[in-house]
Amino acid sequence: MQIKIKRGDEFKAYKIEKAKLLLEALLEIKHNIDYTLAFDYGCKSKVCGTCAVRVNGKETLACAHRIKDGDEVEPLRYEKHLKDLKVEQASIQKIAQTQGYLHEFCEYTMDAQDEAKNDIQSDCILCSSCFSACPVLEVNQNFAGPYALTRAYRYAVDKREANAKSIIEAVQKDGVWDCTLCGECTLVCPKGIDPKSDIMQLRNISAQHGYFDPNFSNNFGGFDPNFTF
Amino acid sequence: MIDVLVIGSGGAGLSAAINAAKEKAKVVVVSKSKLSNNHTVMAQGGINAALGNVESDSVNKHIEDTLKAAHGLASPDMVKLLCESAKGAIEFLDSCGVVFSRLKEAKEKIKSIAQRRLGGASAKRACYGKDFTGLRIFHSLLDCAIKEGINFLEDMLLLDLIVEEGKVKGAIFFDVKEGLIQELWAKTTILATGGFGGLYLNESTNIDLASGDGLVAVLQNGGAVSDLEFIQFHPTALKSSAILISESARGEGGYLVNSDGKRFVNELAPRDEVARAVYKELQEGREVFLDLRHLGKEKLLELMPQELELARLYEGVDASCELVPIKPVVHYSMGGIPVNEKMEAIGFENCFVVGEAANAKVHGANRLGGNSLLEIIAFGKIAGKNAAQKAKEIKFQNPNQSHIKKAQSELNHYFNKPIRINFYSARERLAKIFYEYVGIIRDEASLQKALIEVKKLQNQFEFMGIMDKSRKNNANVVDFYSFKNLLQLAPLVIHAALLRKESRGAHFRSDYPNEDAKFNYHILLKAREEKNADKN
Numbered sequence A: 001m002q003i004k005i006k007r008g009d010e011f012k013a014y015k016i017e018k019a020k021l022l023l024e025a026l027l028e029i030k031h032n033i034d035y036t037l038a039f040d041y042g043c044k045s046k047v048c049g050t051c052a053v054r055v056n057g058k059e060t061l062a063c064a065h066r067i068k069d070g071d072e073v074e075p076l077r078y079e080k081h082l083k084d085l086k087v088e089q090a091s092i093q094k095i096a097q098t099q100g101y102l103h104e105f106c107e108y109t110m111d112a113q114d115e116a117k118n119d120i121q122s123d124c125i126l127c128s129s130c131f132s133a134c135p136v137l138e139v140n141q142n143f144a145g146p147y148a149l150t151r152a153y154r155y156a157v158d159k160r161e162a163n164a165k166s167i168i169e170a171v172q173k174d175g176v177w178d179c180t181l182c183g184e185c186t187l188v189c190p191k192g193i194d195p196k197s198d199i200m201q202l203r204n205i206s207a208q209h210g211y212f213d214p215n216f217s218n219n220f221g222g223f224d225p226n227f228t229f
Numbered sequence B: 001m002i003d004v005l006v007i008g009s010g011g012a013g014l015s016a017a018i019n020a021a022k023e024k025a026k027v028v029v030v031s032k033s034k035l036s037n038n039h040t041v042m043a044q045g046g047i048n049a050a051l052g053n054v055e056s057d058s059v060n061k062h063i064e065d066t067l068k069a070a071h072g073l074a075s076p077d078m079v080k081l082l083c084e085s086a087k088g089a090i091e092f093l094d095s096c097g098v099v100f101s102r103l104k105e106a107k108e109k110i111k112s113i114a115q116r117r118l119g120g121a122s123a124k125r126a127c128y129g130k131d132f133t134g135l136r137i138f139h140s141l142l143d144c145a146i147k148e149g150i151n152f153l154e155d156m157l158l159l160d161l162i163v164e165e166g167k168v169k170g171a172i173f174f175d176v177k178e179g180l181i182q183e184l185w186a187k188t189t190i191l192a193t194g195g196f197g198g199l200y201l202n203e204s205t206n207i208d209l210a211s212g213d214g215l216v217a218v219l220q221n222g223g224a225v226s227d228l229e230f231i232q233f234h235p236t237a238l239k240s241s242a243i244l245i246s247e248s249a250r251g252e253g254g255y256l257v258n259s260d261g262k263r264f265v266n267e268l269a270p271r272d273e274v275a276r277a278v279y280k281e282l283q284e285g286r287e288v289f290l291d292l293r294h295l296g297k298e299k300l301l302e303l304m305p306q307e308l309e310l311a312r313l314y315e316g317v318d319a320s321c322e323l324v325p326i327k328p329v330v331h332y333s334m335g336g337i338p339v340n341e342k343m344e345a346i347g348f349e350n351c352f353v354v355g356e357a358a359n360a361k362v363h364g365a366n367r368l369g370g371n372s373l374l375e376i377i378a379f380g381k382i383a384g385k386n387a388a389q390k391a392k393e394i395k396f397q398n399p400n401q402s403h404i405k406k407a408q409s410e411l412n413h414y415f416n417k418p419i420r421i422n423f424y425s426a427r428e429r430l431a432k433i434f435y436e437y438v439g440i441i442r443d444e445a446s447l448q449k450a451l452i453e454v455k456k457l458q459n460q461f462e463f464m465g466i467m468d469k470s471r472k473n474n475a476n477v478v479d480f481y482s483f484k485n486l487l488q489l490a491p492l493v494i495h496a497a498l499l500r501k502e503s504r505g506a507h508f509r510s511d512y513p514n515e516d517a518k519f520n521y522h523i524l525l526k527a528r529e530e531k532n533a534d535k536n
């Protein structure tokens, strides 16, 4: 079987003898054929989030992708490219931007249903697949991106959060309203997380806090209380 | 200047970093690879705290269970400290927003956290978040660390500590992205570099980079390491990939059956017993399976979605209606760098060690499931607070000289030497030697054999070097140093196993199958003694 890996500006073909999964193939190449191949990996079991790449134009985890003859493998997009398949993730900055953390812990009571509200979102492995799939990031590098907004949502709806408002405030600029709701992020998430729907929820919560879509008020002029000339 | 330099971005490192930052210390966290590339994210089953949320439990029972599993080699004081800190550790995680599974009916605060039973526990004591406990803990800690404004440096490989007159003044790194040697000076340094399961490579649940780098850094500076012979095997890893299926699968009622369809062991006995029973079945030519079928798909999806997916993806079976083939593999390093109750590295000043890298004498000869996550959080806090406190007392602590030169010339040497042997093949060879001769069951002959084989690899090391000659983003350098460290640790592990002529916890000698009170002590080794061992 042959797979192609983008190195520099072009794809280079490699013959794979044993590997079935893409990560196994990358290791086979690195250990035996070309020691200079650069890529990240760790747990080999879909939790460390370090081995995401694009195969035939679609984001996937190398440790979970079964290779097929002719597969074309490229690094993730919109992250700082380092070498071959290795990128530097912007996750720390992006989470800082959306303030996707617990702001103010409060006394609470909880049951399994309360927990279900942000259960799935808290399984995010920060693989950046959604980031690389998001068309908005192609034109606006300041956009927070899907996983950072999902994080903001996950804390904003947490019963332990006494200050959801400050999270909501942080996702207004280059945040919830910049998303086109195309759903590309949801399609590629290896953990079944749905950032698009989290963003829609965040918009609803934003509205409850008195924030409105700036594009909408621009078009229709004047009735947004936050809108001034 | 950095107040607290934390080396390692797993749970131990992050818990220490956050707690140091809360004391107003200037903190930097460094990791060898990506921040999330650690063992904390991989932890599935749970974190122990005797909250008694589901059934009656007490701190005393937790202490008793831990001491029992430790077979006389844990410090009762340290175990008490650990178990008494457990409630606070869960409250801390709760305040960081960790999403735990909760009980059906609403309860106040951490009383609402669901708990499950793990092996060797006399009650349902492990708090969990489905079977993604460690993942959720790590990410909430990361978010919390971002909130605290902590600085992170990824792809920085620790090469050595900077030590002058017994004082640790920071550390020396290989900056992978830039391809440069760098020094980070700090008032205090915390090693949270994890274990050394990488010795067994694909026969372990650990990542390939688990090479005990912290231990080697301490050894390089004349320090000691202890209890290296106690390496925990986990009974249930997937047969073809060694990927872990958590103990919670048995805790929730899963069976172990052999190819005759018979159960052969109490599934909830401590890990060492179960692992040996599984190994025996395999040795006698029978296959072993985890049987979850009777639990039903719905329950499995609710409680352990990850296990179902791992079995499907990496073993090709549907665990809700098929048997899952398993084998025992290396999982956890009980030994490490000895520390006191403040997590200070014994023999060094201004240096702390925490997590799997440390030997805080809470696991002894065998670790209980759920106690490691507890240790990294609870003792991480102690390390962080004490390091920050210490840093406040230190006005100025620059090294007397730069230590880059030595590291630089060593790196150049590995880059430029002629290479005749591929170290990746040697690494595989080392893992085979360890699984076969320093495995679940060892004896004098197998250990001596291992020593000879390791010696051969050490001789061949002369012909190994960094094969990728590029400077920037060269992972080959990281792999090479990791292998070099494993090769340095290997004889010490064997030596310790040879010295302990008895069986205790995870260390089982078929030539001395019984526990012997004579060996009621810790085996402490320094780099020098490795040479003595070589002469034998």
Ligand SMILES: Cc1cc2nc3c(=O)[nH]c(=O)nc-3n(C[C@H](O)[C@H](O)[C@H](O)COP(=O)(O)OP(=O)(O)OC[C@H]3O[C@@H](n4cnc5c(N)ncnc54)[C@H](O)[C@@H]3O)c2cc1C
Binding pocket: B007, B008, B009, B010, B011, B012, B013, B030, B031, B032, B033, B035, B037, B038, B039, B040, B041, B042, B043, B044, B045, B046, B047, B048, B133, B134, B156, B157, B158, B159, B192, B193, B194, B195, B205, B206, B213, B214, B244, B246, B331, B332, B354, B355, B356, B357, B369, B370, B371, B372, B373, B374, B376
């Ligand atoms: C699959 C699996 C499941 C587990 N399940 C459980 C469970 O359910 N309950 C439980 O209690 N325990 C469990 N454990 C054990 C537990 O997860 C680990 O012992 C614990 O997370 C270790 O944390 P740590 O912070 O000490 O080290 P790690 O999480 O391993 O982190 C080590 C850090 O050190 C860094 N580092 C290492 N060397 C260097 C270097 N040279 N330079 C710079 N940085 C370096 C790494 O980059 C990494 O960031 C499990 C372990 C595994 C592997």
Ligand code: SF4
Binding pocket: A133, A134, A135, A136, A145, A146, A178, A179, A180, A181, A182, A183, A184, A185, A186, A195, A196, A199
């Ligand atoms: S739905 Fe929004 S966040 Fe997701 S990919 Fe589309 S534009 Fe990006």
Ligand code: SF4
Binding pocket: A123, A124, A125, A126, A127, A128, A129, A130, A131, A146, A147, A150, A188, A189, A190, A191, A192, A193, A195
């Ligand atoms: S939301 Fe999904 S795709 Fe995006 S970073 Fe998290 S796990 Fe990856």
